[in-house]
Amino acid sequence: MRMLIRAKLDTEKASRLLQEGRMQDVLGPIMENLQPEAAYFYEEGDKRAMFLVFDMEDSSQIPSVVEPLFTEAGAELHLTPAMNQDDLQKGLQQAFG
Numbered sequence: 001m002r003m004l005i006r007a008k009l010d011t012e013k014a015s016r017l018l019q020e021g022r023m024q025d026v027l028g029p030i031m032e033n034l035q036p037e038a039a040y041f042y043e044e045g046d047k048r049a050m051f052l053v054f055d056m057e058d059s060s061q062i063p064s065v066v067e068p069l070f071t072e073a074g075a076e077l078h079l080t081p082a083m084n085q086d087d088l089q090k091g092l093q094q095a096f097g
Helices: 011-019 023-034 059-073 085-096
Strands: 002-008 038-044 047-055 076-081
Touching (some): 002 059, 011 023, 023 059, 059 076
Antiparallel strands (some): 002 076
């Protein structure tokens, strides 16, 4: 299932990760595990933020994605299912024949 994750990183914790050269240690395994179809990094409300679109094969993947962001970066997270245009068309076809 296609999922979106939006994470806003705690400024103090993220800055410490950057200063210690550990940001890639946190983000690298997440990116490698998820192989996102899209990944964007930006500023939101004076915080570092990221937005990933990825395919979740099983809900058991959630802890491996969110826990490093919670524990290492103090992130505020939003995880939600999403559709692309093809998914929407298929769903509408199924719903309305």
